[in-house]
Amino acid sequence: MSEIETERLLMRKYTPDDADAHLRIVSEPEFQRFMPPSYQPTRDRVLVAIGRFTEHWYQLGYGVWALESKGETGLIGYCGLRRILPTDEIELLYGIAREHWGRGLVTEAAHAALRYGFEQMNFARVMAVTVHENMRSRRVMEKCGLRYEKDARYFDVDCVYYALNREDFRQDNDALYLLRP
Secondary structure, eight states, X not given: OXXXXXXXXXXXXXXXXXXXXXXXXXXXXXXXXXXOTTOOXXXXXXXXXXXXXXXXXXXXXXXXXEEEETTSXXXXXXXXXXEETTTTEEEEEEEEOGGGTTSSHHHHHHHHHHHIIIIISOOSEEEEEEOTTOHHHHHHHHHTTOEEEEEEEETTEEEEEEEEEGGGOOSOOSOOOEEEO
């Protein structure tokens, strides 16, 4: 399944044409505030990341989607699932352009990604991490049913660790979608 459609979003696979828009999103100062200090985005690094997203999909059958808002053209963010090596944990990750904050779009995409992970990929558990101060991200996790479990260290950063088990995943979310082949 390469695309998911929600009420307000189209979630599709990344292409190299998304590089400039993705770079703009991840370069925003407010976005950067919550990233590891070693993360310095450049166009070349973004192209490498898009290549990794594509390879992840090819190898594992799931990954990170590019987000487009229905009725608009172009990338507005990303959301998806990735395997973290060497732990084999499945991480929910997301980000969206600043001008789209506060509209519930990330929560909508995250609900759809979790549904895909639990229903299509049959994952037993999905986790997410963020820095302690990122209250917006923590609210997204909580709205999606993930629960705080511990403080942790990922990607050389102290963070909070949230998780959701398949049996606790609620079917009553409002992110109904259509899977497209």
